[in-house]
Amino acid sequence: MKKLSVCILFGGISPEHEVSLRSAESVLNNIDKEKYNVFPVGITKKGDWILFTGSDYSMLPSGEWEQFEGNRRAAISPVRGQGLLSFEGDCVVREHIDVVFPVLHGENGEDGAMQGLLQLAGIPYVGPHVAASAVSMDKTLTKLVMDQAKIPQAAWHLVRASELENRMDRVLDTLEERFEYPVFVKPAGTGSSVGVSKARDREELKEALLKAAVYDEKILVEEFIHGREIEVAVMGNDSPVASVCGEIDSGAEFYDYEAKYITDTSVAYIPARIDEDVTEQVREWAVKAYSALGCQGLSRVDFFVTFEDNKVVFNEINTLPGFTSISMYPKLFAASGIPYDQLIDRLLELAMEAAR
Numbered sequence: 001m002k003k004l005s006v007c008i009l010f011g012g013i014s015p016e017h018e019v020s021l022r023s024a025e026s027v028l029n030n031i032d033k034e035k036y037n038v039f040p041v042g043i044t045k046k047g048d049w050i051l052f053t054g055s056d057y058s059m060l061p062s063g064e065w066e067q068f069e070g071n072r073r074a075a076i077s078p079v080r081g082q083g084l085l086s087f088e089g090d091c092v093v094r095e096h097i098d099v100v101f102p103v104l105h106g107e108n109g110e111d112g113a114m115q116g117l118l119q120l121a122g123i124p125y126v127g128p129h130v131a132a133s134a135v136s137m138d139k140t141l142t143k144l145v146m147d148q149a150k151i152p153q154a155a156w157h158l159v160r161a162s163e164l165e166n167r168m169d170r171v172l173d174t175l176e177e178r179f180e181y182p183v184f185v186k187p188a189g190t191g192s193s194v195g196v197s198k199a200r201d202r203e204e205l206k207e208a209l210l211k212a213a214v215y216d217e218k219i220l221v222e223e224f225i226h227g228r229e230i231e232v233a234v235m236g237n238d239s240p241v242a243s244v245c246g247e248i249d250s251g252a253e254f255y256d257y258e259a260k261y262i263t264d265t266s267v268a269y270i271p272a273r274i275d276e277d278v279t280e281q282v283r284e285w286a287v288k289a290y291s292a293l294g295c296q297g298l299s300r301v302d303f304f305v306t307f308e309d310n311k312v313v314f315n316e317i318n319t320l321p322g323f324t325s326i327s328m329y330p331k332l333f334a335a336s337g338i339p340y341d342q343l344i345d346r347l348l349e350l351a352m353e354a355a356r
Helices: 017-030 113-121 130-137 139-149 161-178 202-213 257-261 276-292 328-335 340-355
Strands: 004-011 036-043 049-051 072-076 084-088 091-095 099-102 156-160 183-187 197-199 218-223 227-236 241-249 267-269 297-306 312-318
Touching (some): 004 017, 017 036, 017 340, 072 113, 099 113, 130 139, 139 156, 161 202, 161 218, 227 340, 276 297, 297 328, 328 340
Parallel strands (some): 004 099
Antiparallel strands (some): 049 072, 084 091, 183 218, 227 241, 241 267, 297 312
């Protein structure tokens, strides 16, 4: 049987660059080299594309991979049929690529930009296509779709960063009229909790808005939901399926970037500590949200389940969730009977199926 040629894209110009490196390390260590010809292509923070020719993938998280002696400059051509181009002096080496796994998180990788390039190139790729990626990446647009789909979610308000310079007091007054403290403040277009803050008073709210404005012109302010943080992995094209539910106990004020990737305070419970009927409600709405946004391939859908009355509340969707050794997406499907290497196989199959 002919081996498929798979390009694993990682890194990227994104605040989540380091998370992507960790995810790619795990994918590259788990993908079956007997089934696939693997081409790891990293994108530096400056935007340089590099074909990494080493085999020690532990070099990725530290950034050492960028200096590997055998590396070549590279690019995916938007011209159909050209595939992956790498450059050796004045020579161009062209590699046919059957499918791309963009192990990229956040801006320029998860927001439809990379998906648009791959669409132009005519190369199948893992994950949702352009429109679903773009809408899911923008938390405010996602909110509009969830409202239309009648999936319960936290009350929210959109603030523009441009309003903060001259109208900060008016913005703060509006938010204080709308919400009780605490509130959550998030850049509309980041993942991994980058730029997210919990504000307990007016001064913290002001600081949180300014912090979020560093990352995005659109800022989402949400009411605080007192509940368990529940995550569900979804996979599929026309007939998506949901994994078992997982629960995150952050061990911190909330599940921020540090709790996810730096400290060891968070604890994952798989399955989640919720009743069976609540579990089924979460799984049903996860698939409904996935379908409403037009997703395919994979996504992780996050909810809250309130402590007071077990009410299920949509939080957000992540169309290219973390694939690190501790990430919930592969762990949830492993608990559902699909181990990591088989999960990669299935995602690549779904990408090829979607292209057909």
